[in-house]
Amino acid sequence: MSKKHPIISVTGSSGAGTSTVKHTFDQIFRREGVNAVSIEGDAFHRFNRADMKAELERQYAAGNHGFSHFSYEANELKELENVFREYGKTGTGRTRHYVHDDDESARYGVPPGNFTEWAPFEDGSDLLFYEGLHGSVVNDEVNLAQYADLKIGVVPVINLEWIQKIHRDRERRGYTTEAITDVILRRMNAYVHCICPQFTETDINFQRVPVVDTSNPFVARWIPTADESLVVIRFKNPRGIDFSYLVSMIEGSWMSRANSIVIPGGKLDLAMQLILTPMIDRLVSESKRA
Ligand SMILES: Nc1ncnc2c1ncn2[C@@H]1O[C@H](COP(=O)(O)OP(=O)(O)OP(=O)(O)O)[C@@H](O)[C@H]1O
Numbered sequence: 001m002s003k004k005h006p007i008i009s010v011t012g013s014s015g016a017g018t019s020t021v022k023h024t025f026d027q028i029f030r031r032e033g034v035n036a037v038s039i040e041g042d043a044f045h046r047f048n049r050a051d052m053k054a055e056l057e058r059q060y061a062a063g064n065h066g067f068s069h070f071s072y073e074a075n076e077l078k079e080l081e082n083v084f085r086e087y088g089k090t091g092t093g094r095t096r097h098y099v100h101d102d103d104e105s106a107r108y109g110v111p112p113g114n115f116t117e118w119a120p121f122e123d124g125s126d127l128l129f130y131e132g133l134h135g136s137v138v139n140d141e142v143n144l145a146q147y148a149d150l151k152i153g154v155v156p157v158i159n160l161e162w163i164q165k166i167h168r169d170r171e172r173r174g175y176t177t178e179a180i181t182d183v184i185l186r187r188m189n190a191y192v193h194c195i196c197p198q199f200t201e202t203d204i205n206f207q208r209v210p211v212v213d214t215s216n217p218f219v220a221r222w223i224p225t226a227d228e229s230l231v232v233i234r235f236k237n238p239r240g241i242d243f244s245y246l247v248s249m250i251e252g253s254w255m256s257r258a259n260s261i262v263i264p265g266g267k268l269d270l271a272m273q274l275i276l277t278p279m280i281d282r283l284v285s286e287s288k289r290a
């Protein structure tokens with residue numbers, strides 16, 4: 001935690017919707033005049049695509065069938081922790097991009113499946129924003145959760161998460177349903193051991209729940225829409241959260257537990273703005289006074 005240089009981390013599995021949630025944060029940053037420096041979790045993968053394939057084969061041959069991008073050891077989590085620690089102390093740090101597809105390749109000038117060079121953050125940012133797989137990891141080697149001042153979990157129920165991943169990877173990244181299914185299966189061990197535990201560290205979880213049948217996510221023809229879903233919003237520490245204000249502002253919402261509210265899927269953006277804007281303003285104003 002750093003009063004002077006705050007950090008926000010948004011954590012979710014692949015296809016959970018963290019990039020989508022980043023757009024809402026970007027809107028809040030723009031409207032509130034917050035100068036945020038952003039980093040992507042994929043920048044901290046340990047291997048480029050070709051080296052990851054070779055490493056996977058090596059791990060499989062050695063009997064480690066649980067190795068995947070979700071595994072701690074497939075990522076430079078120490079490097080990420082250094083970036084969090086350094087930013088918290090000095091407001092400086094560095095990042096790079098992992099290029100997934102041709103569009104990103106055109107933007108960054110690096111072939112798909114490779115990293116750009118590391119580059120320093122611009123000076124003078126108000127906060128650091130992380131979005132990716134490992135923003136709240138606590139294990140024997142690293143403790144990322146301790147450095148982030150506001151930790152968000154983006155966790156659709158798993159059938160929906162798979163549908164979102166399948167559709168995004170097929171349409172935007174050119175993979176087949178079979179290849180994506182293999183990746184989902186290969187990542188399941190690390191999903192349970194490396195991804196899920198983070199959602200007890202996060203301050204607020206947003207869990208999208210479809211209200212249409214997703215029993216066979218592998219044949220779904222489209223991603224359930226906002227109107228076909230609800231979102232459960234759970235606060236780790238409900239003290240100070242004005243639930244009656246939220247319920248009165250968000251039409252169709254209700255409290256399902258003393259620390260949780262449920263909203264119609266179409267109100268997610270509004271709910272995030274109502275909940276997150278004062279939190280972000282507080283982080284930035286406290287940093288200016290520190
Ligand atoms: N609230 C939502 N309503 C409808 N569709 C959504 C919602 N959130 C995400 N999606 C869809 O799910 C897919 C995956 O979302 P997104 O790209 O944001 O995931 P991600 O968590 O950033 O994945 P990765 O980390 O692998 O890049 C996209 O097609 C996106 O449009």
Ligand SMILES: O=C(CO)[C@H](O)[C@H](O)COP(=O)(O)O
Pocket residue numbers: 013014015042045049069098100113133173
């Ligand atoms: O979204 C992901 C993790 O969050 C990707 O699966 C990961 O970045 C590797 O990508 P690719 O398999 O396209 O090289």
